[in-house]
Amino acid sequence: MARRVGIKDVAQEAGVSLTTVSHALNDSLNGRVNAETRERIKEVARRLNYHPNRLARGLRTNSSGMIGLLTEEIATTPHAGRIILGAQEAASRHNLTLAIINAALQADADERRNDVVALLDRHVDGIIYATVYHDTVTPPQELLSVPAVLIGATDRTGKLPSVVPDERQGAADAVRDLLAVGHRRIAFLNGCEDVPATRGRLLGYHDAMAEAGVPVDPRLQAEVESEARGGYAGTMRLLEQGGDPTAIFAYNDRMAMGVYRALAERRRRIPQDVSVIGFDDQAPIPESLFPGLTTVALPHYEMGAWAVETLATLLGDEAATADSVLMPCRTVQRESIAKPHKTRARTGTAAS
Structure with missing residues (x-):
């Protein structure tokens, strides 16, 4: 040996x-x-x-070399893998081990406290608290006993640094891409859930349209279920109520799948007749559609890495502080956007 x-x-x-x-x-x-x-x-x-030898080092430094990732059911969402990968790779760079607890989405205060205590009982050096569907949270008091950071929401008490995606900027950039190639009849299919993403993406849509001096036609907006069937129903509604969009911005990529189907049934070609852009860059959807879906990527990997890098800084220097971050979302260009087809008839059939 x-x-x-x-x-x-x-x-x-x-x-x-x-x-x-x-x-x-x-x-x-x-x-x-x-x-x-x-x-x-x-x-x-x-x-x-x-x-x-981590055991020996831990005895010398009173450090376990372990950080906890407490998730609010994000481990079962389509995007969680990127958050966890970003966190794991950053942890590896700092010779840290990641311990994960997947908490219930609607957990009460006692359940959240118990999850934090479970990580503390395992002698983690710091904790990442990851959540979804919230603007702000009030973390369990026990979370303040070690260095901690938030992913996906800000701390209502202002004590913990956090990282959240800039949904508003990402949506505004998506609409700007459509405006840049000449579109003015831009529809927005939003999700019907009252969550930070629906609010932020709606604001971004209005920001870009106002910035370009393009009035928003109420017939070009709809709130639907944020799944493929919602995208399908919403697109049919847009076409039937006479808004005649030359481009559709879908709240997420799953809805964009429904948009593609509805347009195909109405014999509208993508992107020759109607351009389409999504949000999330949720693999494998964008590259599985034909043509490939241009979409806005949420910075899940970057948020996971930021959380660990920030914790490593806080763990390495007791005097260190960290600011909260609004992380930009980048557009991933594929083949679903083109200049508007000016000769297309407004009757709902494609130009020959």
């Missing part, structure tokens, strides 16, 4: 003391190891395949 590589081997290979290796690998702020030496030691550790 091969001998386990130890810290002494790294020190000998790098030509430095054991203390210097310890400070470098733990990114100690008090070790006074210059950047060049720190990187050289880390490279030696990687080459020798050295892994610190």
